[in-house]
Each structure stands twice: as C-alpha cells, then as structure tokens.
Amino acid sequence: MAKNSAGETPEQSEFRAHCREWLKKNVPAPPAFKMPATSGGILSLEQLEYARSWQLSAYNAGLIGCDYPSEYGGGGRSNCQAIANQEMRNARTPVLAGMVGLQIVAGSMCIHGSEAVKRRFLGSIFSAQELWCQGFSEPCAGSDLASLQTFAQRKGDRWIINGHKVWTSMAQFADWMLLAARTDKHEKYKGLTVFVVPVKAELDKSVTVRPLVKITGDAEFNEVRLDNLEIEDSYRVGEIGEGWNVISTTLAHERGAGFYIEPLSGGQGLQSKSQKAEKIYPLVELARNSVKNGKPVSEDPVLMDRLMKMLTRSQGIRQMRRMRSVKDLAGNPARFAMQDKVVAADYLQQMSALAMEIQGCGSTLATSDPNAPDGGRWSRSYLDSFGATIAGGTNEIQRNIIGEKILGLAKTK
Amino acid sequence: MVQPRNFGFGEDEKALKEVAHAFFRDKFPTDRLHRLVASNWKQEQESECYWDRSLWQEIVELGWLTIAVPERLGGAGMSTVAVAGLIEEAGRAALPSPLISTLSACYILDACATEGADLALALVVDGKTFSFASGDRYGSWENETCDISVSDGVLNGTAWFVQEARKADYFLVKAKSELGLGLYVMPANTPGVNICADKIIDLTRDQAHIVFDNVRYDDVQVVAAPGEAVAALQSATPAMLTILSADMCGAAEWQLQTTVEYARSRVQFDRPIGFFQAVKHPLVDFMTEIDQSRALTYNAACAIDHEPEMAEQFARMAKAAATDAVGYGSRISVQLHGGIGFTWECFVHLYMKRQLHSQFILGDAAYQRAKLGALVLA
The missing domain is CATH 1.10.540.10 (Acyl-CoA dehydrogenase/oxidase, N-terminal domain)
Known part of the structure; x- marks a missing residue:
C-alpha cells in the first residue's frame, strides 16, 4: 500500500x-x-x-x-x-x-x-459497559502458573468450579472474570481450560471478593473464592485442555507483546506541557532542589553520575520503543517487544531508589506526613515499583521467556 | 528540528548496511580474523600491526572511505545514520582498519570548513587514510589539553594514544600556540614525525604515541588556524562518539550471539548450559543493554543529521551506554564460555580486547556522564 x-x-x-x-x-x-x-x-x-x-x-x-x-x-x-x-x-x-478487559481479555x-x-x-x-478481572494466579501458583489448582468439574453441559484466586485487580467492580482452571488433574499443561465466569451476578453467592492490601497500604487488588460456581459450557474460551495456549496469548498481551495493541490508558493529570522537560529528564529538578549534607545534590559527583545513568536509561528505553517500529533496524521486533516490561519495570524501581537517595532522610516520611518531600511520592513509588517487577510474571520469569523465545536457550520448565 | 520517526534509516541506509553485512560475513569471518591477528601468541604480537591490506583495498573501492566526505568534494556525503550502519557491521567483524580513524578525521575536517580542510578531504577521496593525533600523556579527551606546541612554523611535542597510527597516511595534529589551538595535516612520512608503536592489548587495532621533532609545515597544511580548533572539534565530537558506539554495538552483538550459541550447544549436567538461569539471565540482560545502546546510537546519529542542538547529549548517552553494555557483555562472554573462554584459541578474547580498547577511547562511561551532566544542568 x-x-x-x-x-x-x-x-x-x-x-x-x-x-x-x-x-x-x-x-x-x-x-x-x-x-x-x-x-x-x-x-x-x-x-x-x-x-x-x-x-x-x-x-x-x-x-x-x-x-x-x-x-x-x-x-x-x-x-x-x-x-x-x-x-x-x-x-x-x-x-x-x-483496562483489564482491553489489555488482558x-x-x-x-x-x-x-x-x-x-x-x-x-x-x-x-x-466498558462490562468490566473484567483476570483469574489466573493462585496462592500456590505464581511464577509456575500452570500448577494452578482451581478445578472445573464437568457435569453434562455445565461446569462446576471451585478454587481460590489472588492478586485480582478490579474484582470488586468486575462483571466478569477470565478464569484459568484445571480440568484434568493428571496433566499439568494440557490439563488447563479457560472460562468466562460471572463475578457481579454471583457476588456473595458462589463468588466471594475480599480486598488484599498491597505493600503501599492501598487495597488495589483482591482475592476471589469460587465455591461451587456453575457455568454453561458455552462460556468456555478455547478447547478443553488448550488453556495453556490461551493463557500464553493473554500473558503476551498483558506484557505488551501480543497481536493486538492495547489502547492507551490516560495521561491526564500526569504531566502538563511545562513539565515536558522534566519528563525527558526525570529527577533533574529534584536534584537541583534537594540539599544533602549541606550541599545541593547537583554538586554531588557520585549522585550526579548515577542520575546521568538513569537519564541515559530512560532515553534508552524511549529510543528502544522507537526502534521497535523501524523494521529494518529492529531485526526481530519480538526481541524489542518482549524485553519492554523487564527493562521498564527495573528502570522504575531503580529510578525511585535513586530519587530516595537524592532526598536523603526525607525519604523516611510517608505520603501522609506534611513534611514529606514531593508529597512522599518517591518512597511510595519505590514500594509500588515491585508491582511492576512482579505482576504479570516476575522479571525473573520474563528473563526465562526471553532467553528461550528470543535467544533459543534451553527451556527451564 | 525534529527527528524522523524512523531515525532517517531509509532505502540507501538499508542497502549500505546489508551490503556491508554480507561483505564482512563472506570476506572476513572470525576464523580469518583469528588467523590474521592471533596466529602468534608470543609477547611480540603486542606491538604488531595486523591488517588485511587487500581487503582494505576492496573497502576503499566500494567507496566506504568517502562516505562522510561531502558530495561537493567528490565524497558520498551520506547521513550519519548510514555511517553508523556501516560501522556497526565493521564492528561486528572486529575489522582491523583505519576506517573509524579516517571517518573521525573527516568529521573534524568538514567542521573546519577551510580550504586546507577541503584539500585534506580530497585526499580521502583519493583513498588516503587519516588519524587524529591529539591525546596528552594522561589520555585526556578534553579538547583543550595538548602536549604539542607550535611556534615559528615548527611543531614540537608528543601526541599520545593515536589510533591506527601505522595504518594512517596522514595525521590530523592538534597543536597549541599563544593564539590557541590549531589543527595541522601532516603526512605520516614527514621527516621528524616519529611513530612509536604502543604495545597494546587489543589485537585488532594499533596505537602509537607520535613524537614531533621540529616538524615544519606549509600554510596549506593549517586546516584550523590557532584558536579555531576547539569549535571544530566540538562540532565533530558527537559523530566521533556515535560511530565508535556503533562499532561497539556491532561487536557486542557478535559477543552475544557467539556466547548464546555456546550456551545452546555446551552440555553439562546432561543439559545445555543455557538451561541454567545463572547463564540464561545474564545473556538476556546483555541483550537488553545492547538494544538500548543501539537505539541510543541511532538516535544520536539521527540527531546529528536532524537535531544538532541535541547531538552531543545523545552521543554522550550512546557512548556511556555502549561502554557499560560491553563492559558487562565482555565479562560474561568470557565467563560463560568457561575454561575454553580463558584460552587464546577461543575467539571471544579478540572481541573482549577490542571492546576494552573502545571503552576507554574518547572517554569512558563516567566521563561521558560527567559531560552529559554539565550539559543537562547548564
């Protein structure tokens, strides 16, 4: 064309x-x-x-x-x-x-x-007429997701489901859940099947949603218990025993490497145009305005070296995303797509840690303390960054997948 | 100015990179490199200068030497992005050649914009090679430092850490006088120019300190008058950093692929060692570091072509990132090869040593970050 x-x-x-x-x-x-x-x-x-x-x-x-x-x-x-x-x-x-529906389902x-x-x-x-949550992880099935135990028992044209899901974002608002369940106890990967199950309609009947409080003190996700939840077979997604395949597609989309590109969720309130320079070079203003041990941080060569390393990293990720769409330079675009989550999550964590060091003792103050520098956002961001390095498959599991799918190294599982 | 989204990597750039890739793959595979530079493991090799002159002649005939010479002077005058693509491929082959040193001199000469500089660029079009002679005894990369002085039309002093000195037909010499720093073009065979080869670790390059002993020059050899050199050097620095980074990225990809291949084929504990996460994860980390360095390198090249006000910042980032990436990657490429990686016969040390050299040339990562910090905070 x-x-x-x-x-x-x-x-x-x-x-x-x-x-x-x-x-x-x-x-x-x-x-x-x-x-x-x-x-x-x-x-x-x-x-x-x-x-x-x-x-x-x-x-x-x-x-x-x-x-x-x-x-x-x-x-x-x-x-x-x-x-x-x-x-x-x-x-x-x-x-x-x-977003869960758009990105994951x-x-x-x-x-x-x-x-x-x-x-x-x-x-x-x-x-958004109906909202979704994802029911994959369980207390005993995290990185080794295929060991999940929630069981769907076939009963004629219906399934009866029992199990326990965790880290379920948006479950408190969701109408539906994309559920991964075991349908064969003798096969690990081939014993899984994916279903659509009702949440809101069954709330406090066969579905119980309880908030899980995360490391920051916010109740942003939930645990969900399914007790004799009954659904029709027509609510199945993919063939019986083909669940791992569906799960892999889902996770690829969640990690930004799927066939469909997810819509971008927002940007409002995150930055104004005047903050654009700060967006290109994060933490520079913080370094200019912070005083540590009697001297401006911008005069501390050790911290400044690390700050420049972080700016280089931030620009590196930005340019990597740009190169990803330039086929003649990217070579294998999947190589760029699959590493995005790992490098972006590590960067967020390292940047937040550096911001805390720039602030020094002020970083001990919580968001609720009136004296917290920058409203305590960096200490909070550091705590929250573990969501990025753990959720959707830990960075360690991501490195396995990249090593296997992109570099062709022997499979860990 | 705004950069094009695709880094300006169009059909010409793509074609050049593909031709270069095939050329080095077919004509200069790693076993040939190893035979050329590492046949002799005894001490003397450290001061040898190994390069394949007939291969170099082919490169000159392909026109790659003139790629950064403006079209008005008979060069190919291609974009910096195109040059980066070519050098990335040369770096993948760890090519011993005066290509980078000559291209770097071309960028400086072009920035001089004098009649003498144009004459020097015409020499490149004729196939002559150059190297920039400027370093001081302590390996400073500051434009202002200099151990060569000029007075009464005579150069005296020593230029240190001069790259590819024995492959160069001409030197572009930085010298100081009361009026400031100037640049002088000097044939390598001029009486009084004494090339003292350094014994270096990198087998794919050569390096020397050059002693200038009462060396006379004509006016036409002055390509930047005293006081004019620093501006020209500042203007050329982003391109010099960028093409060196491109070489490092190309060599790094060779290190990655070679080590991955070993991790796929070497079996211990009944499994290919790439199965183990202590092997798998460092390789993935090296890959992500390479990709960021490459993206930063092309971004810097594109900035030189389209967004010059950001070129130095982006080029400093590229060199800093590439330096850190290859420091890590070289280490794991040897380490993950295990015992064989520790030997002379294994190829990985050639690349480790080339990268080690590149890490320090034009300044290490901390130096680039210090320069970047000064620019960002300014």
Missing part, C-alpha cells in the same frame, strides 16, 4: 486526523476529585464512573478497539490503535476504566473464543 512521508497508509493518516479532530473537542476536564495515574488505582465508584464514561465516549468515536473486526464491535481497521494511542497521549486523556478472546463468546462479550469490553 502507498505510504506518505510519515510512513502512514492513507487509512492511517485519515484516522489520525479524525482522532485529532475529535479529541480536540471531547477530552473531559479533570474531575474535582483525584484520579489515579492508572486504572489499577481506581478505588471509588465516582472515579470508576468518570473513567467509564470517558471510555464509552472514546469507543463511540472509534478510538478504542480500532483494529478488532467490526462484527465484534471493533473498528475494523488495521494498525490504527497505535495511532489512536499517540493522539490520546498527546491529548492527555483520562484513564480507561476497562480482548486479545486472547478474539483469537481463541467461540463465535458466540466474541459476539457476546467483545463489544461491551470496548465500551
């Missing part, structure tokens, strides 16, 4: 113009209450409704689910979601309420789901 000077097809340029035009008029003002930086941080109903109504309006304008087939409620375009994402980022849109449902499942669920994922 003919491409213009920016390397875009006519469809893409037209779509970009549409996004830009629509976003100019339709990005809502930030609400009076505080919104979280990511949808995972949504804690109250008013936050949820704000994020939900934004998603619906963006979906109606064609900015969400752009590349999914139109018969399932998608935009029916090709390679347009990345464009919508760029434009949404530039327009500093609010967070999207249904939709891609694998579209690839593995039955016609009926796709027609029933995909549209409402895109519009």
Whole structure:
C-alpha cells in the first residue's frame, strides 16, 4: 500500500486526523476529585464512573478497539490503535476504566473464543459497559502458573468450579472474570481450560471478593473464592485442555507483546506541557532542589553520575520503543517487544531508589506526613515499583521467556 | 528540528548496511580474523600491526572511505545514520582498519570548513587514510589539553594514544600556540614525525604515541588556524562518539550471539548450559543493554543529521551506554564460555580486547556522564 512521508497508509493518516479532530473537542476536564495515574488505582465508584464514561465516549468515536473486526464491535481497521494511542497521549486523556478487559481479555478472546463468546462479550469490553478481572494466579501458583489448582468439574453441559484466586485487580467492580482452571488433574499443561465466569451476578453467592492490601497500604487488588460456581459450557474460551495456549496469548498481551495493541490508558493529570522537560529528564529538578549534607545534590559527583545513568536509561528505553517500529533496524521486533516490561519495570524501581537517595532522610516520611518531600511520592513509588517487577510474571520469569523465545536457550520448565 | 520517526534509516541506509553485512560475513569471518591477528601468541604480537591490506583495498573501492566526505568534494556525503550502519557491521567483524580513524578525521575536517580542510578531504577521496593525533600523556579527551606546541612554523611535542597510527597516511595534529589551538595535516612520512608503536592489548587495532621533532609545515597544511580548533572539534565530537558506539554495538552483538550459541550447544549436567538461569539471565540482560545502546546510537546519529542542538547529549548517552553494555557483555562472554573462554584459541578474547580498547577511547562511561551532566544542568 502507498505510504506518505510519515510512513502512514492513507487509512492511517485519515484516522489520525479524525482522532485529532475529535479529541480536540471531547477530552473531559479533570474531575474535582483525584484520579489515579492508572486504572489499577481506581478505588471509588465516582472515579470508576468518570473513567467509564470517558471510555464509552472514546469507543463511540472509534478510538478504542480500532483494529478488532467490526462484527465484534471493533473498528475494523488495521494498525490504527497505535495511532489512536499517540493522539490520546498527546491529548492527555483520562484513564480507561476497562483496562483489564482491553489489555488482558480482548486479545486472547478474539483469537481463541467461540463465535458466540466474541459476539457476546467483545463489544461491551470496548465500551466498558462490562468490566473484567483476570483469574489466573493462585496462592500456590505464581511464577509456575500452570500448577494452578482451581478445578472445573464437568457435569453434562455445565461446569462446576471451585478454587481460590489472588492478586485480582478490579474484582470488586468486575462483571466478569477470565478464569484459568484445571480440568484434568493428571496433566499439568494440557490439563488447563479457560472460562468466562460471572463475578457481579454471583457476588456473595458462589463468588466471594475480599480486598488484599498491597505493600503501599492501598487495597488495589483482591482475592476471589469460587465455591461451587456453575457455568454453561458455552462460556468456555478455547478447547478443553488448550488453556495453556490461551493463557500464553493473554500473558503476551498483558506484557505488551501480543497481536493486538492495547489502547492507551490516560495521561491526564500526569504531566502538563511545562513539565515536558522534566519528563525527558526525570529527577533533574529534584536534584537541583534537594540539599544533602549541606550541599545541593547537583554538586554531588557520585549522585550526579548515577542520575546521568538513569537519564541515559530512560532515553534508552524511549529510543528502544522507537526502534521497535523501524523494521529494518529492529531485526526481530519480538526481541524489542518482549524485553519492554523487564527493562521498564527495573528502570522504575531503580529510578525511585535513586530519587530516595537524592532526598536523603526525607525519604523516611510517608505520603501522609506534611513534611514529606514531593508529597512522599518517591518512597511510595519505590514500594509500588515491585508491582511492576512482579505482576504479570516476575522479571525473573520474563528473563526465562526471553532467553528461550528470543535467544533459543534451553527451556527451564 | 525534529527527528524522523524512523531515525532517517531509509532505502540507501538499508542497502549500505546489508551490503556491508554480507561483505564482512563472506570476506572476513572470525576464523580469518583469528588467523590474521592471533596466529602468534608470543609477547611480540603486542606491538604488531595486523591488517588485511587487500581487503582494505576492496573497502576503499566500494567507496566506504568517502562516505562522510561531502558530495561537493567528490565524497558520498551520506547521513550519519548510514555511517553508523556501516560501522556497526565493521564492528561486528572486529575489522582491523583505519576506517573509524579516517571517518573521525573527516568529521573534524568538514567542521573546519577551510580550504586546507577541503584539500585534506580530497585526499580521502583519493583513498588516503587519516588519524587524529591529539591525546596528552594522561589520555585526556578534553579538547583543550595538548602536549604539542607550535611556534615559528615548527611543531614540537608528543601526541599520545593515536589510533591506527601505522595504518594512517596522514595525521590530523592538534597543536597549541599563544593564539590557541590549531589543527595541522601532516603526512605520516614527514621527516621528524616519529611513530612509536604502543604495545597494546587489543589485537585488532594499533596505537602509537607520535613524537614531533621540529616538524615544519606549509600554510596549506593549517586546516584550523590557532584558536579555531576547539569549535571544530566540538562540532565533530558527537559523530566521533556515535560511530565508535556503533562499532561497539556491532561487536557486542557478535559477543552475544557467539556466547548464546555456546550456551545452546555446551552440555553439562546432561543439559545445555543455557538451561541454567545463572547463564540464561545474564545473556538476556546483555541483550537488553545492547538494544538500548543501539537505539541510543541511532538516535544520536539521527540527531546529528536532524537535531544538532541535541547531538552531543545523545552521543554522550550512546557512548556511556555502549561502554557499560560491553563492559558487562565482555565479562560474561568470557565467563560463560568457561575454561575454553580463558584460552587464546577461543575467539571471544579478540572481541573482549577490542571492546576494552573502545571503552576507554574518547572517554569512558563516567566521563561521558560527567559531560552529559554539565550539559543537562547548564
């Protein structure tokens, strides 16, 4: 197909113009209450409704689910979601309420789901009319996910499910869960099957949701117990015993390396234009404004060396993402896509740790302390960064996967 | 100015990189490199200068020497991104050659924008090779330091850490006078120019200190008048850093792939050693470091072409990242080869030694970060 000077097809340029035009008029003002930086941080109903109504309006304008087939409620375009994402980022849109559905569920449902499942669920994922959570991890099945024990017992045309899921973000708001369950106790990887199960409709009946408090003291995820939950076989995603395949597709999407690109959740409130320099060079202002042992941190050669290392890292990740889309330079694009989560999570952790060192003793103060430098955000960010290095597969497991899939090293499992 | 999203890596750049890749793969495989530079393991090799002149002649005939010479002077005048692509491939082959030293001199000469500089660039078009002679006794990379002085049309003093000195036909000499620093083009065979080869660890390069003993020059050899050199050097520094980083990235990818291959084939405890996470994870970490360094290198090259106001910052980042990446990667490439990696016959030491040299040339990672810090905080 003919491409213009920016390397875009006519469809893409037209779509970009549409996004830009629509976003100019339709990005809502930030609400009076505080919104979280990511949808995972949504804690109250008013936050949820704000994020939900934004998603619906963006979906109606064609900015969400752009590349999914139109018969399932998608935009029916090709390679347009990345464009919508760029434009949404530039327009500093609010967070999207249904990120779990968009990021984790939709891609694998579209690839593995039955016609009926796709027609029933995909549209409402895109519009946020129904919200989702993911039921994969269990107390005894983390990195070794395939050892999960939640069991689905076949009973005629139905399944009876019992089990215990943990780290379940958004379960307190979710209508549905994408559930990985064991259907054969004698086969590890081939004994797994994926289902769609109701959460809200069964709440306090066969489904119990209890908040799990994370390291920062926030109740941002949950544990979910399933007791004799009964569903129809038509709610199955993929074949019986093919669950590991579905799970792998799901995790690839969760880690940003799946077939479908996820919509970008927000940017509103994270930065203003005047903070753009700070965004390119994080922590520089902090170093200028911090005094440690009687001297400005910007005069401390050891800390400054580490700060420049961090700026180089931040720019390195940015440029790696840029190179990923330049096929002639990237070689194998999967190599770039798969490492993104590992390097970005490590960077966030190291950057937060350095920020704490720059602040010195001030880093002992919690967010609730009025004297905490920067509102205590860096100490909190350090604690929270372990979410990034652990969730969605620990960085150690990611390194196994990259070593095996990209470098061709012998499999650990 | 804004950089193009694709780093300016278009059809010409792609074609050049592909041709270079195939050329080095076919004509200069690693076993040939090993035979060329490492046949003799005795001490004397440390002061030898091994390079394949007939291969070099082919490279000159391909026009790669003139790639950074402007078209108006008969060069190919290609983008810095194109040059980075070529040098990445040469680095993958650990090519012993005066390619980087000559290209670096071209960037400096082009920045001088004088008649003498144009004449010197014309020499490159004729296939002549160059090296920049500027270092002081302590290996300073500051533009202002210099151990050579000029007075009454005569150069005296010593330039240290001069790269590929015995492969160069000409030296671009930095010298100080009362009026400031100037740049002088000097044929390597000029009477009074004494090339004293250093004994170096890297077998793929040569290096020397050059003693200038009452060396006379004509006006036409002055390519930057006293006081004019620093500006030219500042302007050329990003490109010099960037192409060296590109060489390091190419060599690093060789180190990665070679070590991965070994981890896939070497069996211990009944398994290929790549099964073990103590082997697997460092290889993945090296890979991510290479990819960031490469991305930073092309970003710096693209900045030189399209966003010059950011070029030095980005080039400092590229060299700092590449230096750290290859420091780590060289270590694991030898370590993960185990006992064989500790031997002369295994190829990995050739690359480790080349990278070791590159880590320090133009300044190590901490130096780049100090320069970066000064720019960012300015």
